[in-house]
Amino acid sequence: MxxxxxxxxxxxxxxxxxxxxxxxxxxxxxxNGLNTIIISPRRWGKTSLVNRVFELMKDHQQIHIVRMDAFSVRTQEDFYRLFATEIIKQTATRTEELLENAKRFLSSLVPVVTMSADPMNPVSFSLKSVNREYGEDVLTLPERIAKEKGIHLIICIDEFQQIGELSDSVTFQKKLRSVWQHQHAVSYCLYGSKRHLLMNMFGKRSYPFYKFGDMLFLERIPIEYWYEYIQSRFIQAGKHIDAPFVDDIYTYVDGNSSYVQQLSWLVWARTDKEVNAEILSEAKQDLLHQNHALFMEQINSLTSYQLHFIRAIMAGKASEINRKEIIEEFELGSSANIATIKKALQKKELIEIEGKNISFSDPIFIHWLRQNTYLFS
Ligand SMILES: Nc1ncnc2c1ncn2[C@@H]1O[C@H](COP(=O)(O)OP(=O)(O)OP(=O)(O)O)[C@@H](O)[C@H]1O
Ligand SMILES: [Mg+2]
Incomplete structure (x- = not known):
C-alpha cells in the first residue's frame, strides 16, 4: 500500500x-512566453507546482521546459556550470545528440566536457568549471538551441534567491537580465523562498530584475482541499477523522502544506479506528519532538538581544516593538539595535517581516517556544 x-x-x-x-x-x-517569478514561504509548494506544470506540458511539441535547482550555487562559475549542463542535458533526446550539442553549442568550453561510466547512468555529461569569460556563451545557450530546434524553451530556476547571495551579485544580475531580456525563444520561471531576498531582487526599482515578469505569490492551500485529501485517506484505511480535527491540524501548522501532511501522517499512524483529542495531542507532541534538536540549535546560535526580541514577539509586541516602554521592558537596547536584530533574525530565516507584522518563518517554532519558555528566563 x-x-x-x-x-x-x-x-x-x-x-x-x-x-x-x-x-x-x-x-x-x-x-505565451511570459517570465514568471514565484515567491512563497518555505514548504508551501513552489517546487511541486512547477513540477506539476512540467508534467502537464511534457508532451508539448513546441514548448520544452528545463528545470534546475540553484540551491548549491555559491559562485558565478557554479551558476554558469549548472545552467549550461542542465540545458544541454535536458534538451537532448538522445545520448549522441547530447554529446554533439555539448560540442557544438559550447565549443568555447571544450575540453571540459567529461563522460562518466556509472552503470546506473551510463552516459552522463558534466562541465568541470566554467570560467566567467564564457558567461556570455552560456547565457545565450538556450536561445541558440531553441532557435535551431524551432521550439520555445522555458528555463525554471528553483532557489533563485541564491543568486542574490553571490558576491558582486547586483552586477551579475545586471548581466543575466541584459542577456535574457533580448531572448525571444526563451522565457524564465524563477522561484524560491527567502522572501526578503527575492523581494529585493524583483520588487525594487533600483535592482536589475525589477519588473522582470509576472509575480506569483503562492497562498496557503485552502482548508477545503485538505478535508477531502485527509479524510479520504483515513477512509481508505478503514479509519475516520472528523472535520474539526482537520481544522485543528490546519490551524496548528498555520496552513503550511508540508506540516499539514506531516501532522496528518502522525495522527493517521496513531489511529486505529477513530481520531480523538488525545491522539491529536500526542501527534503534535511528536511533531515538536522531531523538531527539537533543530530548534535548540537555532536558539543556541542567538545573542541575548535576539532572544529578548523573540520574547517580545511571542508576547505579541511586534507592532509596537520600537516603543520606549517595550524596548525597556524587553531589554532591547535601542531602536537602532532593533533594526540590527531584525536583519540578523531574517538572515537566519527565523522571522518574516511584512510592514509592521513580524512572524516566525516556521509555524511550529512558536509552539515549541511556548513549551520551552524556560530557555529564555
Ligand atoms: N499541491 C500540494 N498538494 C499537497 N501537498 C503539497 C502540495 N504542495 C506542497 N505540498 C506539501 O508540502 C511539501 C513541500 O512542497 P514543496 O517542496 O513543493 O515546497 P517548496 O515551497 O518548494 O519548499 P521549499 O521552500 O523547501 O523549496 C511537500 O512535500 C508536500 O508535503
Ligand atoms: Mg522548493
Missing amino acids: NTPFIYGVAAEQMYFTDRENETKRLLLNFE
Whole structure:
C-alpha cells in the first residue's frame, strides 16, 4: 500500500491537491512566453507546482521546459556550470545528440566536457568549471538551441534567491537580465523562498530584475482541499477523522502544506479506528519532538538581544516593538539595535517581516517556544 501522506519531497500525482488557479496561470504564462517569478514561504509548494506544470506540458511539441535547482550555487562559475549542463542535458533526446550539442553549442568550453561510466547512468555529461569569460556563451545557450530546434524553451530556476547571495551579485544580475531580456525563444520561471531576498531582487526599482515578469505569490492551500485529501485517506484505511480535527491540524501548522501532511501522517499512524483529542495531542507532541534538536540549535546560535526580541514577539509586541516602554521592558537596547536584530533574525530565516507584522518563518517554532519558555528566563 502507498503511504497516505508525504512530506519532504515535492508532491505529485495522488499527493498533489489544489493549485488549480496557479497551474492555469503558469500554463498560460508558459504558453505565451511570459517570465514568471514565484515567491512563497518555505514548504508551501513552489517546487511541486512547477513540477506539476512540467508534467502537464511534457508532451508539448513546441514548448520544452528545463528545470534546475540553484540551491548549491555559491559562485558565478557554479551558476554558469549548472545552467549550461542542465540545458544541454535536458534538451537532448538522445545520448549522441547530447554529446554533439555539448560540442557544438559550447565549443568555447571544450575540453571540459567529461563522460562518466556509472552503470546506473551510463552516459552522463558534466562541465568541470566554467570560467566567467564564457558567461556570455552560456547565457545565450538556450536561445541558440531553441532557435535551431524551432521550439520555445522555458528555463525554471528553483532557489533563485541564491543568486542574490553571490558576491558582486547586483552586477551579475545586471548581466543575466541584459542577456535574457533580448531572448525571444526563451522565457524564465524563477522561484524560491527567502522572501526578503527575492523581494529585493524583483520588487525594487533600483535592482536589475525589477519588473522582470509576472509575480506569483503562492497562498496557503485552502482548508477545503485538505478535508477531502485527509479524510479520504483515513477512509481508505478503514479509519475516520472528523472535520474539526482537520481544522485543528490546519490551524496548528498555520496552513503550511508540508506540516499539514506531516501532522496528518502522525495522527493517521496513531489511529486505529477513530481520531480523538488525545491522539491529536500526542501527534503534535511528536511533531515538536522531531523538531527539537533543530530548534535548540537555532536558539543556541542567538545573542541575548535576539532572544529578548523573540520574547517580545511571542508576547505579541511586534507592532509596537520600537516603543520606549517595550524596548525597556524587553531589554532591547535601542531602536537602532532593533533594526540590527531584525536583519540578523531574517538572515537566519527565523522571522518574516511584512510592514509592521513580524512572524516566525516556521509555524511550529512558536509552539515549541511556548513549551520551552524556560530557555529564555
Ligand atoms: N499541491 C500540494 N498538494 C499537497 N501537498 C503539497 C502540495 N504542495 C506542497 N505540498 C506539501 O508540502 C511539501 C513541500 O512542497 P514543496 O517542496 O513543493 O515546497 P517548496 O515551497 O518548494 O519548499 P521549499 O521552500 O523547501 O523549496 C511537500 O512535500 C508536500 O508535503
Ligand atoms: Mg522548493
